[in-house]
Amino acid sequence: TQLLEQSPQFLSIQEGENLTVYCNSSSVFSSLQWYRQEPGEGPVLLVTVVTGGEVKKLKRLTFQFGDARKDSSLHITAAQTGDTGLYLCAGEPGGTSYGKLTFGQGTILTVHP
Amino acid sequence: DTAVSQTPKYLVTQMGNDKSIKCEQNLGHDTMYWYKQDSKKFLKIMFSYNNKELIINETVPNRFSPKSPDKAHLNLHINSLELGDSAVYFCASSHRGVYGYTFGSGTRLTVV
Numbered sequence: 057t058q059l060l061e062q063s064p065q066f067l068s069i070q071e072g073e074n075l076t077v078y079c080n081s082s083s084v085f086s087s088l089q090w091y092r093q094e095p096g097e098g099p100v101l102l103v104t105v106v107t108g109g110e111v112k113k114l115k116r117l118t119f120q121f122g123d124a125r126k127d128s129s130l131h132i133t134a135a136q137t138g139d140t141g142l143y144l145c146a147g148e149p150g151g152t153s154y155g156k157l158t159f160g161q162g163t164i165l166t167v168h169p
Numbered sequence: 170d171t172a173v174s175q176t177p178k179y180l181v182t183q184m185g186n187d188k189s190i191k192c193e194q195n196l197g198h199d200t201m202y203w204y205k206q207d208s209k210k211f212l213k214i215m216f217s218y219n220n221k222e223l224i225i226n227e228t229v230p231n232r233f234s235p236k237s238p239d240k241a242h243l244n245l246h247i248n249s250l251e252l253g254d255s256a257v258y259f260c261a262s263s264h265r266g267v268y269g270y271t272f273g274s275g276t277r278l279t280v281v
Contacts, residue, residue: 089269093210098173101269146212148268
């Protein structure tokens with residue numbers, strides 16, 4: 057069974073600060089996806105990274121996939137109160153295990169004004 | 170609106186009852202899923218169907234039975250509900266070969 061360790065579990069910061077969320081595994085994934093979930097809603101896909109070493113930017117969010125495709129990070133620059141939410145990483149094994157997403161435990165981010 | 174829609178949003182029922190949750194997607198995706206999110210927000214896959222064929226069946230009690238009448242619908246029937254079944258159940262869809270999944274807004278099941 058593939059596991060994804062996501063850290064930190066909770067993050068409470070002031071508006072304007074930077075933060076990084078990590079996702080680590082001993083297994084290789086064909087893709088690593090990041091989702092954001094609001095209360096009472098389902099996860100919404102932010103980005104997918106598929107190539108080792110890949111870096112993707114989405115406004116103030118920067119996503120990185122490790123060279124060995126076993127880990128990933130999400131960095132938010134100058135956090136805003138609107139960034140508050142639950143962030144989830146999810147790894148996809150690929151091949152015959154297509155669709156079997158393994159989720160991390162999630163990071164609850166609270167950005168204070 | 171193109172989306173994954175599931176009903177009902179909330180379901181409160183007594184132990185021992187049988188209940189169903191329905192899911193529909195109009196995105197043209199060929200694969201649909203059921204995920205369970207526990208009280209600690211941990212998401213775990215339960216089932217997956219590709220073009221009406223069951224392709225993933227995780228270690229789930231056989232009281233849970235998915236049914237896919239066509240590739241746009243995936244329903245979940247639960248027999249003899251237990252207290253431990255209380256959770257939020259999410260339907261999702263994707264297109265094989267394309268990364269990324271679209272989730273419904275969830276069904277919060279409470280068994281009392």
